[in-house]
Amino acid sequence: MIRKELLWFFGTLSLSLLFHLFLDGFDSFTADSTLDINIHDTYFVISDIIFFTVLSALLFFFVYLLRMLCSNFKNLYANFVFIIACALIVLILTSSISLIQSMSNVFDASTLNVQTHSLRSTIGNALILINALLVLFASFVGFKTGWNYKQNKHSP
Numbered sequence: 001m002i003r004k005e006l007l008w009f010f011g012t013l014s015l016s017l018l019f020h021l022f023l024d025g026f027d028s029f030t031a032d033s034t035l036d037i038n039i040h041d042t043y044f045v046i047s048d049i050i051f052f053t054v055l056s057a058l059l060f061f062f063v064y065l066l067r068m069l070c071s072n073f074k075n076l077y078a079n080f081v082f083i084i085a086c087a088l089i090v091l092i093l094t095s096s097i098s099l100i101q102s103m104s105n106v107f108d109a110s111t112l113n114v115q116t117h118s119l120r121s122t123i124g125n126a127l128i129l130i131n132a133l134l135v136l137f138a139s140f141v142g143f144k145t146g147w148n149y150k151q152n153k154h155s156p
Contacts, residue, residue, distance in 0.1 A: 002077075005077040005078070008063075008067065008078075009081065012059060012060055012063045012064075015059060015063075016052070016056040016059045016060070019059065020048075020051070020052050020055055020056075023055075024048060024051070028048045028051075028052075029048075033047075033048045034046060034047055034048060035047075035048055035051045051096070052091055053088070053092075057085050057088040057089050057092060057105070058089070060081060060082075060084075060085035060088075061082070061085040061086060061089055064078050064081045064082040064085060065082060067082075068082050068141065073141065073145060073148055073152060074146040074148050076145060076148075078147065079141055079142075079144070079145040080145070082138075082141060083138050083142060083145075084143055085116060086134055086137065086138040086141075087138065089134060089147060090131055090134050090138075091151055093127050093131045093134070096127055097124055097127045097128060100123060100124045101124055109132060123138070
């Protein structure tokens with residue numbers, strides 16, 4: 001059982017590395033590499049390690065979500081990896097929320113038009129809602145994991 005779980009874990013990790021390699025190339029494995037994204041008038045520069053972390057967390061989240069749902073919450077290792085991936089996504093979303101709120105506070109509301117300020121507020125509220133739903137779902141998975149473990153421990 002442990003060998004199968006290690007194969008799934010390292011398979012997902014290697015898939016994440018392949019996606020990262022496909023999206024960013026071989027230069028992304030240097031220490032000071034960055035990912036540059038140009039969207040309209042804004043130029044985003046993101047560290048490759050942050051991009052890889054977000055990509056890996058999302059990939060682990062979806063792979064282990066499917067594994068967990070297919071096993072009906074009975075695979076202890078899949079549940080734990082899913083909860084860890086969910087916690088990492090919650091941390092990423094929390095930092096995104098604080099970044100969006102700080103961007104709203106830096107600029108004076110009079111210099112921003114009302115639509116931009118409203119859009120940032122809406123995006124921040126949506127991320128808070130998604131964050132709360134992820135925490136609730138991770139709590140539910142933890143409850144189901146404990147319930148299944150308790151039932152398996154007492155059954156002969």
